[in-house]
Amino acid sequence: MMEIEQLWKEIDARVACLPVRTVSLANSLHRVTGAAVMSPCEVPSFDQSSMDGYAFAGTPPGICRIQGSLSAGTPLSQSVTSGTALRILTGGMIPEGTVAVARQEDCSVEGDLVTLRPGLSISPGENIRRRGGIVRTGDLLIPAGTKMTAGGIALLASVGREHLPVIGNASVLHLVTGDEILGPGVPLPPGKTYDSNGPMIRALLCDLGGEVAQDRLADDPDVLLRKVLASSADVLLISGGSGPGDRDHTRGVLESAGFSIHVSRLNSRPGKPLIFATKGSRIAFGLPGNPLSQWVCFHAFVKRALCRLQGLPVPGMRSVQQISAVKESTDPRRTWTPGILECRDGQEMVRPLPWKHSGDLTPIIRAEVLILDADKSGRANVMIL
Amino acid sequence: MMEIEQLWKEIDARVACLPVRTVSLANSLHRVTGAAVMSPCEVPSFDQSSMDGYAFAGTPPGICRIQGSLSAGTPLSQSVTSGTALRILTGGMIPEGTVAVARQEDCSVEGDLVTLRPGLSISPGENIRRRGGIVRTGDLLIPAGTKMTAGGIALLASVGREHLPVIGNASVLHLVTGDEILGPGVPLPPGKTYDSNGPMIRALLCDLGGEVAQDRLADDPDVLLRKVLASSADVLLISGGSGPGDRDHTRGVLESAGFSIHVSRLNSRPGKPLIFATKGSRIAFGLPGNPLSQWVCFHAFVKRALCRLQGLPVPGMRSVQQISAVKESTDPRRTWTPGILECRDGQEMVRPLPWKHSGDLTPIIRAEVLILDADKSGRANVMIL
Numbered sequence: 001m002m003e004i005e006q007l008w009k010e011i012d013a014r015v016a017c018l019p020v021r022t023v024s025l026a027n028s029l030h031r032v033t034g035a036a037v038m039s040p041c042e043v044p045s046f047d048q049s050s051m052d053g054y055a056f057a058g059t060p061p062g063i064c065r066i067q068g069s070l071s072a073g074t075p076l077s078q079s080v081t082s083g084t085a086l087r088i089l090t091g092g093m094i095p096e097g098t099v100a101v102a103r104q105e106d107c108s109v110e111g112d113l114v115t116l117r118p119g120l121s122i123s124p125g126e127n128i129r130r131r132g133g134i135v136r137t138g139d140l141l142i143p144a145g146t147k148m149t150a151g152g153i154a155l156l157a158s159v160g161r162e163h164l165p166v167i168g169n170a171s172v173l174h175l176v177t178g179d180e181i182l183g184p185g186v187p188l189p190p191g192k193t194y195d196s197n198g199p200m201i202r203a204l205l206c207d208l209g210g211e212v213a214q215d216r217l218a219d220d221p222d223v224l225l226r227k228v229l230a231s232s233a234d235v236l237l238i239s240g241g242s243g244p245g246d247r248d249h250t251r252g253v254l255e256s257a258g259f260s261i262h263v264s265r266l267n268s269r270p271g272k273p274l275i276f277a278t279k280g281s282r283i284a285f286g287l288p289g290n291p292l293s294q295w296v297c298f299h300a301f302v303k304r305a306l307c308r309l310q311g312l313p314v315p316g317m318r319s320v321q322q323i324s325a326v327k328e329s330t331d332p333r334r335t336w337t338p339g340i341l342e343c344r345d346g347q348e349m350v351r352p353l354p355w356k357h358s359g360d361l362t363p364i365i366r367a368e369v370l371i372l373d374a375d376k377s378g379r380a381n382v383m384i385l
Numbered sequence: 386m387m388e389i390e391q392l393w394k395e396i397d398a399r400v401a402c403l404p405v406r407t408v409s410l411a412n413s414l415h416r417v418t419g420a421a422v423m424s425p426c427e428v429p430s431f432d433q434s435s436m437d438g439y440a441f442a443g444t445p446p447g448i449c450r451i452q453g454s455l456s457a458g459t460p461l462s463q464s465v466t467s468g469t470a471l472r473i474l475t476g477g478m479i480p481e482g483t484v485a486v487a488r489q490e491d492c493s494v495e496g497d498l499v500t501l502r503p504g505l506s507i508s509p510g511e512n513i514r515r516r517g518g519i520v521r522t523g524d525l526l527i528p529a530g531t532k533m534t535a536g537g538i539a540l541l542a543s544v545g546r547e548h549l550p551v552i553g554n555a556s557v558l559h560l561v562t563g564d565e566i567l568g569p570g571v572p573l574p575p576g577k578t579y580d581s582n583g584p585m586i587r588a589l590l591c592d593l594g595g596e597v598a599q600d601r602l603a604d605d606p607d608v609l610l611r612k613v614l615a616s617s618a619d620v621l622l623i624s625g626g627s628g629p630g631d632r633d634h635t636r637g638v639l640e641s642a643g644f645s646i647h648v649s650r651l652n653s654r655p656g657k658p659l660i661f662a663t664k665g666s667r668i669a670f671g672l673p674g675n676p677l678s679q680w681v682c683f684h685a686f687v688k689r690a691l692c693r694l695q696g697l698p699v700p701g702m703r704s705v706q707q708i709s710a711v712k713e714s715t716d717p718r719r720t721w722t723p724g725i726l727e728c729r730d731g732q733e734m735v736r737p738l739p740w741k742h743s744g745d746l747t748p749i750i751r752a753e754v755l756i757l758d759a760d761k762s763g764r765a766n767v768m769i770l
Contacts, residue, residue, distance in 0.1 A: 025569075025584055026584060026587060026588070029588045029591055029592075041573065043744065044578070044744070045573050045575075045577075045578070046575055046576060050743065052628075052630050071564065071604070071632050072563060072564060072565035072576070072578075072632075073563060073564030073565025073566070073576055073577060073578075073604075074564065074565075074576060075574075075575060075576055076575065076576060089630060089631075089632055090630075091563075091565050091578065091674075092576075093575065093576040129742075129744060133744075134742070134744040134745060142750065146750065146751075149588070149749070149750055149751070150585050150586075150588035150589045150592070150680070150749075151585070151680060151746060151748075151749030151750045151751075151752065152750040153581075153584045153585055153588045154581040154582070154584060154585035154588075154676050154680065154746055154749065155581070155746040155747065155749075155750060157569065157579060157580060157581040157583070157584040157585070158578075158579055158581040158676065158746065159579065160569045160570075160573065160579045161569065162569045162570060178457060178458060178476075179456065179457060179458030179459065180457035180458030180476050181458070184410075184542065184545045184546065184547045185545075185547060188426065188430050188545065189460075190430075190431055190460065190461065190478065191431060191457070191458055191459060191460055191461060191477075191478045192430075192458060193429070193430070193457075193458075193476065193543075194542060194543055194544065194545045195542060196539040196540070196542040196543040197539070198542070199410055199411060199538045199539060199542040200535050200536070200538055200539035200542070201535075202411060203411070203414045203534070203535035203538045203539075204535045206414055207414075207535070219456070219458075243437075245437045245474060245475075246474075247456050247457075247474055289476075291539050291543065295535070295536060295539065318728060343703060343733070347732065347733075348728070348732075348733050357518075357519070358435065359428065359429070359514060359518075359519040360519060361536060361539055361540040361543065362540070363536075364534070364535075364536030364539065364540075365527065365531065365534055365536045365537040365540060366531075366534070366536075367536065
């Protein structure tokens, strides 16, 4: 029986980043940059006013005649000379001859004459943003390995980038196995169960950015093998049949398909019958069919592999004060308990949400963390979901 | 000049939930339930085995002849009687006459004979999940106002739900104004600037689930007014032109279109020239065109309105220990500073990421919080982004 930490090491050792692809800037949100991005240009690309005000040819300017107005986006055709000024708006190009821009609230205007208010002064260069003053051509904008945010998108848009190299999203084939599993839309015949793993895994992958195809199969190893052999997905998830029983086909099918099995029995509750296998750069997980077990195994193990593939940081554990105790179990396996985070006087704390029994899905609706080895209250190791 | 907290109150008072719509279960992820969901059926829908093992007609069973096998999903045609047993797999229907199921690891099997291992016993009902034992028909599964997660989707899929009433997503029209603003794909003529607000707002709305349409307009109040009048979007965002300057048209256009202006000058840095207006149930924000200001105003104010519309909890402030001081400013306005969270000995702390100047977009790439009124180190009020 493998330990949880050993499985994490196996995943880290066997799962590498997917190749880099180029996507549109809009589609780069939440993806990880596959190369450093340097600026192709200077920002700003021209000397510009940072305020609404007046461009003067000297400091102090004296009384100047207003010769015209420059708003942002207007091509530059005027210049200022001693004794003249130009009205200029934020973002407007600094006209030739300008020494400084005075803010409009610092100026007195009478008719077409403008001067600084009494007692005020301006320094050379004041309220002028210089060409290249924010970013120079070739400056590093975003390092490789950065998870793209709305802010990163804004920065790259500001230098005119339209596309971006990012680490690929994992393609996932999810096969739900079990003669008893039915899709929605039909009344439930005796002995059958509606599929909840399919919709759950689809939602979990949506949060991670994976691209998922799904299928429901009967408990037939030949059918399963054909599906596995026909797939070229980066990740294969097989729900149900991961145990050692007579009707559990996942391990045998993966072996027939040429996968190497790295774990098939884990010291984890839930998650004892978990399979992790690889074939070259392809990854497969056999997941217990119970939806609770599936949900825990996804967060604790599958997500780590998907993060490795997509260049994202793997989910880490951190130590948090536990608010209430959970019932001790006679099961010797190491146990995951869902929990929620609370903040008390700036101190982060975790409240366990024990499930009543193995069919009780209610805690996972609102769980924010998984606690490993929760028991009495005290400090607990949690994984943020 | 309005205070930040007063604007929050205005938003809360004037922005109500959007109407409830029915969506497919898959599309309900991250949406808020518009009505309580009760179970239409019992879970499990039949008595079933929770283990791989043997169904016996008595406790103790004695030595029994194995009469056949029941896997999950197999219709039930057999029963057990005293002296017989049926092999049963997890999820299999409990056959008539069964008193208990013994786990296979607790049984001795020789040929077609099975009995409990010496010294072991089973109780009536053991390893049997009873019909309705998890959920009864009519039980509350998910209350109204719940944000749907993968776990919530799994729970509803398990009772065969295909659709769900959820609070609608906000439709947003985002108009980027400014003669100087250009889209990507062309070399930048002198005096022009690439649009970064469009891609940024699109990404921010993607995270919140809003449905956005966008347009770029010159600084022409007639064009802007036509666009505003032609739109029926729940939310109108106008980037640029929110100030009081000669070329700032947002306020005038919104008034001409019949909107009531609730704020146009805010005690906030950035964000002084922010407009919040409503017309019936429609909402408009005029946002400062500087991308940094826009990013802060979106998080601090626009997001609150979108959360109110979509039934999500509004972003709250919380008090966190601040790690380092920020440079004091001579500007008397209340100031937002981006920051990142760090965890030290289980204590959550915030590190400010001051921007060097108003064009410095780098902190927003990795900011996790906005600190309000950060100054010396000590406790700080932060908004989690």
